[in-house]
Amino acid sequence: MGSWLSGPRAAAEQMGVEFGYRGERLGLPEEGPGSIAPVGRRIAALFIDWLLCVLIAYAFIAHRHVQAAENWALAVFGVVAYIGIALVGATPGKLLLRLRVVRADGGRLGPGAALLRTVLLVLVIPAVVWDRDTRGLHDKAAKAVQIRI
Template identity: 35%
Template sequence: MARWHESWLPGSPVDPDTPAADGHPGAKFGLPREGVGATVGFGRRLGGVAIDWIIAYALALFFSGLDALGSSTLGWTVWLIWFALTALPTAIFGMTPGMVALGMRVARVDMAPLVGLPRALLRTLLLGIVVPAIIRDDDGRGWHDRATRTIVIRSR
């Protein structure tokens, strides 16, 4: 498998099942150690999700009114808005508003240009459960990324 961002360069392909020579996160996928295309750390990813949740809360309160603050349905309304705000942009653009703000995006490890709706829906559902996102591998990928064969990388 060629590197997703340098597939036009000559050289031996990188096999994702073999450990990287230098061992930095994302090396087995052919990603650089730092800069654009490098894997994103947990703090930045958490910040992106937090921004998306804040936007979802603001939209829920905008549509439901401030009276919804005491409502038992506000949590589900926020979750559904967050789900749509995350799944659809990830499927089409590979980024949510929070990811755009912090300079990151979701990429498929099989080098396809789009994440696609099925992967984005599954990824967002697992991310909404939270536990899969906390348990991460050596490349910083949570269970939601491993299940959908995606990785979060820097876009700037």
């Protein structure tokens, strides 16, 4: 009963399986710059980006209709995310929280990979399904990882 309540990872660790730290399989350091970005900071960056996009949509596109601003905010979010990731590897929220999206080998994401990642991020579901390194399916599909800078 205890292993069921603790979850599959705890049960596997009790049987002697060692998972290592997040990012070890990718050759990333455990802590500091270049390590996998913490989930809390990634979610906070997402909220900053979303708030910025809602404000942009309301101020410039749909300032007369609040409900229209919510619809346009997703489109603005997609554009901001794509441009930010393709050009500098980060959105405004990620820059504020000192995070960056890079290829798993450490290089910059190309425009195609940035577009694939953005489309999957806007679809939401791939972004909330993670592996043991806390990489969402949108990052895995683009062969990307979010790191601390």
